[in-house]
Amino acid sequence: MRVRSLGRILFLVLFVACAVVPTLAHGFYFDPGQTFRQVPAAATDIEFKAAIRGNNGFDPDEIQVRLFTYFPDGDWFSQYCQVSTGICYIDDQTITVSSTETDTLRIDFLRFLNPAPGVGWVRIELRSAFDPSEVQRATYTLFNGVPIPQSQLDLNCSDNTQFFAANTFSTAFLSPIKNNTATPDSAVCFIDTDMTSPWFGQYCSESSGICYTTNASIPFGPNATDNLLIDFFMFDTPGVGQLDLEVHSWKNPSFWDWCHYKVFVGNHAAGVVPSGNGAAVNSWAQPNPSRGATDLYFAIERAGEARLEIFGADGRRVRSFDRIEARPGLVNVSWDGADDAGTQVAAGAYYYRLYSPQGVGKGLVIRTR
Secondary structure, eight states: OHHHHHHHHHHHHHHHHHHHSOOOOOOOEEEOOOOEEEEOTTOOEEEEEEEEEOOSTTSOEEEEEEEEEEOSSTTEEEEEEETTTTEEESSOEEEEEOSSSOEEEEEEEEEOSOOOSEEEEEEEEEEESSOTTOEEEEEEEEEESSOOOOOOEEEOOOOOEEEEOSOOOEEEEEEEEEEOSSSOEEEEEEEEEEEOTTOEEEEEETTTOOEESSOEEEEEOTTOEEEEEEEEEOTTOOEEEEEEEEEEESSOTTSEEEEEEEEEESGGGGTOOOOTTTTBOOEEEESSSBSSOEEEEEEESSOEEEEEEEEETTSOEEEEEEEEEEOSEEEEEEEOSBOTTSOBOOSEEEEEEEEETTEEEEEEEEEOO
16 A cells, blocks of 8 residues: 555656646757659659658747748749648748657649749758747759759858957958859859848858859859958947858759858957847857857856757757866857767757856757758
């Protein structure tokens, strides 16, 4: 009888513990699979398949999906379908996915009548509804009755973070870009900004002198080189701003680079960051993307012991740094790209989280080869 009672007590303790401890999501798993194909001009319905899984413990997860299509004529059409439910969508939606079983997201290219040969592509963006900063992207390209061309646009945006005291009107980043093929290409650019008001940002082609504040295409001749100038206008206003630039090859849009630029003005530069509600820790990585070591920086106001964890896109923890002494100011942790076993991780997106007495600092690191 006593054993049974003790068993009930242990069960209740475990049940209550599981009920009250919140589940911390660390990204979600997304594997885009094959992202470009060549098909005969007579082909009609073509599918691409991606794997997706939530990361919300044993509970379902919610993912916000956005779809962008770029087709040569009106005879092309696209949709994405969640295979487990059989439901297909043609616009932005929030879908519910399992956190314990991998689901399939199917991207359909549908062509009616007799479309002429050409190239069509679809950009898909997925964000965690739990934390919109957790984002995954993929671009699917269909070569309809045309060969797949050689494509190689190389963009270097390792210089991506700057700090200033007060009274700074503007600044710029310089990112070299080169068309490494013997045929013309274009850099198809998509911009996204999040800045303190009244800040704004733009990107410019140094060779042409043309600047853009919206999505645009910049032409490149064979083996041509240029510099992208990333301008921040702060108008002497303290704050924080970031600019994301997604750059695709026009010849094969499934080949693309992502650059994340960030500027701090005011007491941010000294590492003393007003945290508003005291919960968030400002953080950034440099260089990012990176082929070698990456320095992770965290602006701390409150001293104490901290812990840093790095996760893959599938939510699996690959590296942990325990017992970090966090003092007020900038805390710097260098990650050499290795996991806890000392093995270099594969190229891809990795999320980092710093848990400190002040709160959580988080961000994204892109590893390249």
